[in-house]
Amino acid sequence: MNEDPDPxxxxxxxxxxxxxxxxxxxxxxxxIMQEVARQSDGRxxxxxxTLYDNLRKLMSQGMVEEDRRRSGDDDPRRRYYRLTSxxxxxxxxxxxxxxxVVREANLRLRGPHPRRA
Amino acid sequence: xxxxxxxxxxxxxxxxxxxxxAEMLWIFDEAAESEGALSLCFDGFVSxxxxxxxxxxxxxxxxAGMGACVQITAGGLIFLLxxxxxxxxxxxxxxxxxxxxxxxxxLIVWLVGAIVLMVIGASLWVRSFIxxxxxxxxxxxxxx
Numbered sequence: 001m002n003e004d005p006d007p008x009x010x011x012x013x014x015x016x017x018x019x020x021x022x023x024x025x026x027x028x029x030x031x032i033m034q035e036v037a038r039q040s041d042g043r044x045x046x047x048x049x050t051l052y053d054n055l056r057k058l059m060s061q062g063m064v065e066e067d068r069r070r071s072g073d074d075d076p077r078r079r080y081y082r083l084t085s086x087x088x089x090x091x092x093x094x095x096x097x098x099x100x101v102v103r104e105a106n107l108r109l110r111g112p113h114p115r116r117a
Numbered sequence: 118x119x120x121x122x123x124x125x126x127x128x129x130x131x132x133x134x135x136x137x138x139a140e141m142l143w144i145f146d147e148a149a150e151s152e153g154a155l156s157l158c159f160d161g162f163v164s165x166x167x168x169x170x171x172x173x174x175x176x177x178x179x180x181a182g183m184g185a186c187v188q189i190t191a192g193g194l195i196f197l198l199x200x201x202x203x204x205x206x207x208x209x210x211x212x213x214x215x216x217x218x219x220x221x222x223x224l225i226v227w228l229v230g231a232i233v234l235m236v237i238g239a240s241l242w243v244r245s246f247i248x249x250x251x252x253x254x255x256x257x258x259x260x261x
Contacts, residue, residue: 029137030144047157048144049164052137053172077143 005090008061009097014046014054019063019083019091026067026082029055055081063087118154119145125161130173131248178240185233193226 011019021027021035029051037045046054058064064087067080083091122145126138145157170176 029140030147033144033148045152047152047160047164048137048141049160049167052133052141053164053167056133056136075143077139079140 003086005086005093008063008090009094011090011094012054013044014050015058016091016094017044017046018051018054018058019087019094022064022081022083023088023091026069026080028078028080030078032081058087063090118158119149122154122158122161125158125165128165130168133168133172178237182233182237185229189226189229189233193222196222 017036017039018032020039021032027035029048032055033046033048033051055064059066059081063084064081065084067082069080123142126141127134129138141161145154149157
């Protein structure tokens with residue numbers, strides 16, 4: 001397993017949202033879709049195809065794994081996913097990268113407005 | 118609409134289908150009212166194209182086939198042009214050799230076409246063979 005998060009940065013918007021959803025607790029696919037929509041104020045709503053394509057990639061990269069625990073009244077078709085410690089590190093590294101982007105953007109946007117030629 | 122979505126999910130590559138088909142259908146059942154069945158079907162269609170074209174590596178086969186066709190066509194045209202430029206007069210005087218040349222050209226094109234088809238057929242057969250073996254012993258074989 002690759003322990004260095006740098007080759008996986010920057011994360012795609014879908015991967016970032018999915019990892020962010022799973023940072024708190026294990027969730028099933030539909031739960032992830034709803035949480036992504038909530039996080040983005042409804043601006044980004046990945047469908048099941050997009051979600052599972054990204055989940056599959058994240059699982060193969062060792063950032064997400066299946067959580068086998070399930071409660072008794074769960075639909076058997078539901079599967080829960082959780083963040084691995086490596087996924088958490090990649091997420092943290094990407095959030096740091098985004099912070100520096102936001103810092104730079106703030107500096108430039110607060111500066112003098114460009115003059116008209 | 119659910120039947121359409123079910124078929125869209127069924128048409129996904131086997132590895133993806135085995136892993137996520139049941140969940141995708143479950144999400145359709147849960148979210149069809151709130152998200153709209155049509156948008157979920159559209160997502161299923163996009164996913165189908167993405168999985169086959171981008172993820173399964175079928176595009177490599179298509180590109181290889183197209184590349185082979187371009188090479189055969191270009192090679193044939195160059196062969197004909199060179200033949201005309203070099204020995205046009207000679208071919209006119211020796212009509213029989215011109216007929217032999219076009220016959221040879223046709224034979225080469227047929228042979229190369231047959232080889233390309235055999236390679237494509239063998240590739241598809243090997244893929245399905247590995248997929249069958251994977252079903253029997255998951256983890257021992259990998260398509261990617």
